[in-house]
Amino acid sequence: MPKIRRILDFQHSFTFSSQTEQFDAFYARFLESDLGKIYIAIPWDELVKSFGLKESKKGPRSIFSTKGKLALMFLKHYGGCSDRKLMEQLNGNLDWQFFCDIYLGADRLENFKMASEVRCELARKLDIDKVQQTFYGHWSPHMADKGSITMDATCYESHLRYPTNVKLLWEAVDWLHGLMKGICKKTGETLPRSKYLKWKKRYVSYSKMRRKTKKKRRALTRGLLLLLDKLGGEVDRLEARHAVAMTKGQYRRRATAKKVLAQQHGYFHHGKKPKDRIVSMDRPYIRPIVRGKEIKPVEFGAKVNKFQIDGISFIEHPGFDAFHEGNRFQDTIFKAQRLTRTRTRLAGADAIYATNKNRKFATKYDIRTDFKRKGRAGKHEKQRIKLAGAITRERASRLEGSFGKDKEHYHLKRIRARTRETEILWIFFGIHTGNALEIGRRMAATALEKAA
Template sequence: MQSQLFQPDVYVTPKWYIFKETELGKVHSSLPWDELAKCLPKENIGPGAPRWFDARGMFALMFLKSYLNISDEKLIERFNTDWALQLFCGKLLADNEKVKDKSILTRIRTYMAENTDLEAVQGVLIDHWKRDMSNTHVLQMDATCYESYIRFPTDVKLLWESCEWVFEKQLYRWCRILGFKRPRSKYIHQKRRQMDYERKRKKTHKEGTRRKKALLYLLDKGIKQLQQVLDASSSPLLTEQERVYLKTVRKVLKQQKFLMTHPANELKNRIVSLPKPYVRPIVRGKENKRVEFGMKVHMLQVDGICLIDKMSFNAFNESTRLKTSVLKHKNRFNQLHQLGADRIYATNANRTFCTSKKIFTCFPKKGPKPHSKQEHQLSSLIANQRATVMEGSFGTHKTAYGLTKVKVKGEKREKLYVFFAVMTANAVKISKRRQQDEAPPLLVAA
């Protein structure tokens, strides 16, 4: 039996009216589904495009993933048994029908990452939410880091993982398949030495340096032996994904050799994870966590609604984004009178720009003239708003919408995941505001 796709004349089932009154139904009502569907090509276009869901259904699954904050497998299980989730996606299953493909969310995420302009999607959502936003003349901005799910990187761990992949997953496997004799190496001996090293609770710098030198020699030899086996075969042995992985291992070897004779700050684009080679160390300078490994996001906030200005896995100075952010805000909301940001934005160039645009900021005033009493109160109000509401929204994204550690793999897919988590948090805020506006006034006894 074919599944029942919702059309305007089908919204007459009693389930739909019950769904509209739920919290999830309110979130559903706060999203412009027709406009969002136009941001994605038809689902039958392109290789690997999912066939179960249309464009609207794919957007809905991305919002549900962040809203429920559960794994892909659990989300599909709930979708098969919960008609509220099916109504949210606009696809009501028949009684004897269920989605059996557990990897469908991965394929949908890959398809959307390749075919979706996130800036255009954000524009559609903000245009739809404008009527629910009041203080649009105030702009807050700050940067945060959404960490990727990787083990804490060290040079010894990275080199040993590279050696394991080269010898056990590639060299020894292909020698066994092709019937070649294993080339001589110290891999088994170094494996025992590595286990002894990992058992130690305290590892000195001298021991770490000794391990790195031994692993560098072993990895260099293993890559050369693997290349000889690959050249001896008449047909290509590695898949496209394995060739990319081998290229990453070669780059790790080159970078680690460089670090043996140069300081770490001279190395650019340092790889810290083999499965996620695009992740870079982001120096944040926090007391409890000086370095974070993930995506740095420059965030704007207008009336409590977060807008993404820039997402990058490479570190950048957020103070250079002030002028661009102000222009984006004016193009979207047509007015800007007050700006809140921390002290890193208070450069001379940014101060001059804000003064020329007649924008009042919370920056500490320079020169002999102090703030007047009214200016001091307004500056403190803007700074407190940024430090509480905006910083609090970052914590909400990480704890409630799955951004504590991003487990999705792939640079574009991670950006898509973070984007929908932030937009889902916005949709929940908008739905709550609309509920408050629609609530009847309380009667006060005379």
């Protein structure tokens, strides 16, 4: 390795074009890095086929190839940065350019929204089972004990302000008032009178209060409910009178505002707990997920049930509606067996999975678990306790640890995607970026052993 020197010492003789002259040396250095290990571990050609990506023959040529589009998503989670920062790093980092199958040279990518466009394109094509089968087919030689699995569920939170009824009602009122103003401006109609400005001042004043009393909250909620009902009626009247054509997104948001009004009216006046409660006007598919944690009893985002085989994680079921993970035990076993083509012999899961139905299923198919024993001890109780302890340690260390690793190191702590499909894609690439790095390190270790 040449001696590292400062650019100031030889700035008059150094040329950055030497990157192209010494391509092989730079590329070899890239493959030695952690990013290079991820690159080696990913079956690019098979992955492109699994997503059904093809080079478009119409229009200008895309900057990113089909392989480069997938690489951009892995790179985002490896770097853990925003779309804007992703493009800034890509402009100046040669390793990142190698990973994305491009070389920019003196050029720069200015449009950071390209990452979002690629994410939306891939989200429409994602088939989780098909793509995970592709990953497993490539990674299986580096995975041991395929008949043993561990499973658990977690919530990957969306980037969302903490929802309250007052905030939600005000967002609906504010959006409907803006829509009404736009319709009136377009049609030349006089803006209907409303108490929007009065309640805006009251909402701002309420938001600044350090101590929000029940009396103040109820008065504000009552007023916003009446105002939301009035604005919704005015928009319906203007639409019917002028035959206004709205966008698909506006119709969707109006339907959300009507559902918010119905839910909050029933809850405020009749104490009726809303079913499928909406917590965000922007993302109406998000639901409260009651987790029961001491610090954070309720989370807002996608709940994912996943399983691990030899420390490699696979998604079993993602969903934004709350579900009981204990009911996913049998489906998880069947999905793991379809993936590996191997009968599951050991299954680790926490106490919530230990229902009578799951115990009978495990006994019927001779699956050893770490469930707490019911009834009298058998004659092999010592061996059972030892086996259950080993399964529990595997689950508690590797599986539970992978949740924190995904959230802290692979950009899954607060998901900033804006649609249901892109949030699922975000979670998918975050989980499998960690998997690819682990497999890449195993491949490098194996190659080193063979060389020795």
